[in-house]
Amino acid sequence: MLKTDKQEKLIAQLLKDTVIVFAMSESTVMLGNLIDGILISKFLGTDAIAAFGLTLPYQKFTVMLPIIIALGMQVLCSKSLGAGDLREANRIFSLAATVTFGLGVLMTAGTFLFTQPILDLLGVEEGLGNIVGMTADYLRAYSLSLPAMALGAVFMPLMQLDCDRQRTVVAITSLSICNVICDAISIFVLEGGMWGIGIATTISYFLELGILSMHFLKPEANFAYMPKEISLKFLGEMLLIGLPIIFGRAAAILQKGFFNRMAIFLAGGVGMAVYAVIGNFASLLYVIPKSFGSATQMISGILIGEQDRNSILRLIKIALKYSLIISLATAVAVFWAAPLIADVYIPNDPTANQMLVEAIQLFIAFLPLSIIGEVFQYFYMAYGRFKLTSALLVASNIGFSVPIVLLLKPHFGIAALWLALPLNAAAYLLTIFFIACRHCGRITFRLEDYLLLPDDFGAAEDKQLDMTVTSKAEVLGLSERTQTFCESQGIDTRRSMFAGICIEEMAGNIVDYGFGDGKKHFVDVRVIVDGEQVIIRLRDDCRPFDPKKQVELYNSEDPTAHIGIRLCRKIATEFNYINVLKLNNLIIKI
Numbered sequence: 001m002l003k004t005d006k007q008e009k010l011i012a013q014l015l016k017d018t019v020i021v022f023a024m025s026e027s028t029v030m031l032g033n034l035i036d037g038i039l040i041s042k043f044l045g046t047d048a049i050a051a052f053g054l055t056l057p058y059q060k061f062t063v064m065l066p067i068i069i070a071l072g073m074q075v076l077c078s079k080s081l082g083a084g085d086l087r088e089a090n091r092i093f094s095l096a097a098t099v100t101f102g103l104g105v106l107m108t109a110g111t112f113l114f115t116q117p118i119l120d121l122l123g124v125e126e127g128l129g130n131i132v133g134m135t136a137d138y139l140r141a142y143s144l145s146l147p148a149m150a151l152g153a154v155f156m157p158l159m160q161l162d163c164d165r166q167r168t169v170v171a172i173t174s175l176s177i178c179n180v181i182c183d184a185i186s187i188f189v190l191e192g193g194m195w196g197i198g199i200a201t202t203i204s205y206f207l208e209l210g211i212l213s214m215h216f217l218k219p220e221a222n223f224a225y226m227p228k229e230i231s232l233k234f235l236g237e238m239l240l241i242g243l244p245i246i247f248g249r250a251a252a253i254l255q256k257g258f259f260n261r262m263a264i265f266l267a268g269g270v271g272m273a274v275y276a277v278i279g280n281f282a283s284l285l286y287v288i289p290k291s292f293g294s295a296t297q298m299i300s301g302i303l304i305g306e307q308d309r310n311s312i313l314r315l316i317k318i319a320l321k322y323s324l325i326i327s328l329a330t331a332v333a334v335f336w337a338a339p340l341i342a343d344v345y346i347p348n349d350p351t352a353n354q355m356l357v358e359a360i361q362l363f364i365a366f367l368p369l370s371i372i373g374e375v376f377q378y379f380y381m382a383y384g385r386f387k388l389t390s391a392l393l394v395a396s397n398i399g400f401s402v403p404i405v406l407l408l409k410p411h412f413g414i415a416a417l418w419l420a421l422p423l424n425a426a427a428y429l430l431t432i433f434f435i436a437c438r439h440c441g442r443i444t445f446r447l448e449d450y451l452l453l454p455d456d457f458g459a460a461e462d463k464q465l466d467m468t469v470t471s472k473a474e475v476l477g478l479s480e481r482t483q484t485f486c487e488s489q490g491i492d493t494r495r496s497m498f499a500g501i502c503i504e505e506m507a508g509n510i511v512d513y514g515f516g517d518g519k520k521h522f523v524d525v526r527v528i529v530d531g532e533q534v535i536i537r538l539r540d541d542c543r544p545f546d547p548k549k550q551v552e553l554y555n556s557e558d559p560t561a562h563i564g565i566r567l568c569r570k571i572a573t574e575f576n577y578i579n580v581l582k583l584n585n586l587i588i589k590i
Helices: 002-044 046-054 056-062 064-082 086-113 115-121 130-143 146-161 165-190 193-217 233-241 243-285 287-305 309-336 338-345 350-363 366-383 386-412 415-440 447-451 478-488 493-514 547-554 563-571
Strands: 464-469 523-530 533-540 574-580 583-589
Touching: 002 046, 002 146, 002 165, 002 193, 002 243, 002 287, 002 309, 002 338, 046 056, 046 130, 046 193, 046 243, 056 064, 056 130, 056 243, 064 086, 064 146, 064 233, 064 243, 064 287, 064 366, 086 115, 086 130, 086 146, 086 233, 115 130, 130 193, 146 165, 146 193, 146 287, 165 193, 233 243, 243 287, 243 338, 243 350, 243 366, 243 386, 243 415, 287 309, 287 366, 309 338, 309 350, 309 366, 309 447, 338 350, 350 415, 366 386, 366 415, 366 447, 386 415, 415 447, 464 478, 478 493, 478 523, 493 523, 493 533, 493 563, 493 583, 547 563
Parallel strands: none
Antiparallel strands: 464 523, 523 533, 533 583, 574 583
16 A cells, blocks of 8 residues: 555656646646737727638648647657657757758748738738738748647657756747737737737747747757757657547537638628637636646656556556546636636627626536547547547547537527537546447446556566555665565576676666755656566656666776666666656666
8 A cells, every 4th residue: 555655656747747847848838829919908998819710720620630640759768768669769859950940930921921822821801900910910820830849749749758847937928028028019009900919929929939948958868859869760759649639630620610601601800709618718728737638648658658457547546546636626617707707808899898707617517528538538548549549539629520510500600600519518427438348248338438448468467566665674685675676577597696696786776866955855766677688667756877888987096986877787688778757767678
């Protein structure tokens, strides 16, 4: 029980730290849209916010491919780092950075060359009056930000993997402040209209990119841009991992276009303005499920690489628990604050204001429902169930929501759009329930069954040994326990003894070096017997310490320095270290 409690605390802390960073990185695009939306609706009028809303499908489309590649990079880099292969992780990153920046440049050029066809696809018709010109202005100015936005999508998860969370905070804070200042200058000084709002967004994203880029000047940075190491062989894997996002984003664009047209059909320009506000505000709320999903995906990617079934189950339990608590509290707060939120967006139009209050109070029920589906969806993507997640995303964006709106609109009018969001999330969860029951061949409510893991995933319980060290005294018994376990699995006495020596030596070294700062620390030890091979993984939350580098530093001066590490390296067939997610990870194979 004590061991389980320690592991759960570790996973909970790791999830919390990762969620915070992802929440800030996800909020980059969302926060920029939110600030733009509030200022546009408050100072530029209803036509301007309607124009802004009409560009949302375009905004989703232009970030689709960069986000897909960034997601594929994140998953592949996590697995490479989990295996201790930093060189491969750098090759993957370099390819992702090159491709996404190139895509950003091409999309900017395409927006200027094909503005009118884009407006036609967005449903921007001449009968909308001033909205047409405002939409075109914003499209062109916003498109200039796409190269920075695309490359930023790659850099953001890298800051988490490379233990530079503070830079993410600084970058996003700077983006937000810059966006507000530039928007204000455009509105009150330059009277730049929608073009000025788009330029403000562009300046903000390039500032953010500059701050993130400074990470690679740090001497301790693990990641580096290596253009000579770029290999296109990883591109196919990235796109395959992002396949669900391709289908999901395409379906979301179609959904957004359908909802735009329905809003105009049911309530004219006022309906479009209210729907644009709902989309703008919902994008900020969606940071919560997206952050928990992304954090779950990143951590589970490492655990999947380690074939650690028990830790994966603990991760999903903790993610669901905390995400539900946060989302329920947020939903209640938003419901009661709906009139205040409506006054922020639309203070001077009573009809639109009241419609917005009702819309917020109806649609907010989606949040607790969607967060459950998001955690499962991102885990399925981390595991590689691309067809399943693709089908789920298409069903969620088109298969459920469109029929719901068509069925409800004769009875509820424009409110059908707001009701569709929570009902769509409920249908998504029901679908996952049926899939899990079919997978198991029975009706099931066991969380483990919903992970859809094959029976042979991970080492058998009797083939693995888990231990946690929190003090020097607990190190002393590791060698004997390890040797006894290995011998019980048929490993010869000599290699069983070597495994015990390696664990006791390395765990003791971690305690001696990392436990002296007055804080509580741990060393998590896992031993797996895979056929004739013994695999040892030591993980700790102390300051970074690469045993391989320590040996190299003192190699020529003192042959007795770090003699324990030297011995372990000589015994091992593989000896790999990596610091990821602010955790030291050492993998030893004997």
